[in-house]
Amino acid sequence: MTVTRRTFALTLGAFGLAACNSAPSARTSRAKPSGLAAEFRPQPNAGYDAWVASFKNRAGGYGLSAATVAAGFRGAGFLPGVIKRDRNQTEFKRSLEDYLSIAASDERIAKGRAAFARHRTTLTALEAKYGVDAEIICAIWGLESQYGERMGDIPIISSTSTLAFEGRRGVFFEKQLVAALKIIQNGDITANRMVGSWAGAMGHTQFIPTSYEGFAVDFTGDGRRDIWSADPSDALASTAAYLQRNGWARGVKWGSESASGTLQPQAGGPKFATTGNFRAIKRYNNSDAYAIGVGHLSDRIAGAGPLRGQFPPDANGLTKDDRIALQQRLTRRGFDTGGADGVFGPKSKAAVSDYQRSKGLPVTGTPSQELLRSL
Numbered sequence: 052m053t054v055t056r057r058t059f060a061l062t063l064g065a066f067g068l069a070a071c072n073s074a075p076s077a078r079t080s081r082a083k084p085s086g087l088a089a090e091f092r093p094q095p096n097a098g099y100d101a102w103v104a105s106f107k108n109r110a111g112g113y114g115l116s117a118a119t120v121a122a123g124f125r126g127a128g129f130l131p132g133v134i135k136r137d138r139n140q141t142e143f144k145r146s147l148e149d150y151l152s153i154a155a156s157d158e159r160i161a162k163g164r165a166a167f168a169r170h171r172t173t174l175t176a177l178e179a180k181y182g183v184d185a186e187i188i189c190a191i192w193g194l195e196s197q198y199g200e201r202m203g204d205i206p207i208i209s210s211t212s213t214l215a216f217e218g219r220r221g222v223f224f225e226k227q228l229v230a231a232l233k234i235i236q237n238g239d240i241t242a243n244r245m246v247g248s249w250a251g252a253m254g255h256t257q258f259i260p261t262s263y264e265g266f267a268v269d270f271t272g273d274g275r276r277d278i279w280s281a282d283p284s285d286a287l288a289s290t291a292a293y294l295q296r297n298g299w300a301r302g303v304k305w306g307s308e309s310a311s312g313t314l315q316p317q318a319g320g321p322k323f324a325t326t327g328n329f330r331a332i333k334r335y336n337n338s339d340a341y342a343i344g345v346g347h348l349s350d351r352i353a354g355a356g357p358l359r360g361q362f363p364p365d366a367n368g369l370t371k372d373d374r375i376a377l378q379q380r381l382t383r384r385g386f387d388t389g390g391a392d393g394v395f396g397p398k399s400k401a402a403v404s405d406y407q408r409s410k411g412l413p414v415t416g417t418p419s420q421e422l423l424r425s426l
Contacts (some may be wrong), residue, residue: 067377093128102216113229119236127209147317148362149394154344164353179289182301186349195257203248230260239262252277255286266293297334305346323359380426
């Protein structure tokens with residue numbers, strides 16, 4: 052199997068990351084937060100301790116110094132929350148309409164345009180150097196970490212060693228652990244500042260350690276490839292380098308919405324014509340929806356309007372406008388849906404259930420035209 056940068060992760064990876072503490076404006080790596088949930092703080096585990104002892108005995112064979120290994124594991128430990136997340140992953144499917152409602156939400160577009168304006172000089176320099184459209188780089192940044200707002204705050208040595216010990220994907224995560232320790236050994240970041248997602252993705256654009264080793268760039272020239280810094284330059288450059296080395300063609304768009312296109316991820320929805328650069332984006336995350344999300348968000352950041360094509364009603368007979376109206380009406384009656392974006396996630400379903408319960412109706416949590424009319 053070809054392993055892309057994020058094959059092991061959920062398609063919606065960045066949407067679920069916990070927000071990090073706000074970073075200072077200076078170019079400094081973020082310190083590890085102290086407010087982690089208990090399940091993401093080290094817990095006693097004799098099996099894990101034995102595995103770490105065994106790993107330390109063979110670490111020299113990977114080219115790791117004893118000092119690096121000692122520094123890397125100082126304060127590290129078994130994280131039960133990481134095992135829980137890994138074992139509870141489901142094949143999570145959203146319609147393309149729902150996916151794009153999240154990936155190219157009004158908020159993400161507005162923040163993307165503001166982020167592009169702030170970092171225009173860097174982004175245009177990266178486009179000139181690597182040939183990757185500046186808006187594409189910015190869009191990946193937006194999908195992966197909400198422009199640096201949600202980079203993850205879980206210690207990487209703890210998370211990758213926990214997953215390597217667990218064994219389900221032990222070989223893969225031992226490689227990630229070794230790569231993470233080599234990053235520390237190289238002096239790019241200290242162990243206590245190396246944080247990211249529960250599955251080991253790191254920084255503004257969520258590189259796993261082996262991809263960092265292969266593609267990370269020191270764009271600022273300070274001797275460190277710092278993808279965690281408040282200054283996103285190295286992370287954005289690393290993303291551009293990744294796409295370039297995975298087939299991105301200069302001067303070619305990712306694709307476009309097209310009535311004659313051959314890609315239609317959602318039956319009855321818009322069609323898309325794509326190029327080789329669409330496949331390069333899929334090397335970043337092997338999902339048609341992700342690549343369309345990046346492409347469409349990049350177009351919106353550049354000033355384009357919404358998709359022209361319409362999506363059909365969902366399985367409950369509701370259009371996106373219907374779902375938004377239902378969320379708004381539930382909220383006005385005191386049933387919190389978590390926002391009115393037309394995406395019916397757990398909070399919206401819980402709000403429907405609470406409303407049904409309050410009216411003595413059968414509790415299904417399922418939206419419907421009848422429910423919309425009753426509100």
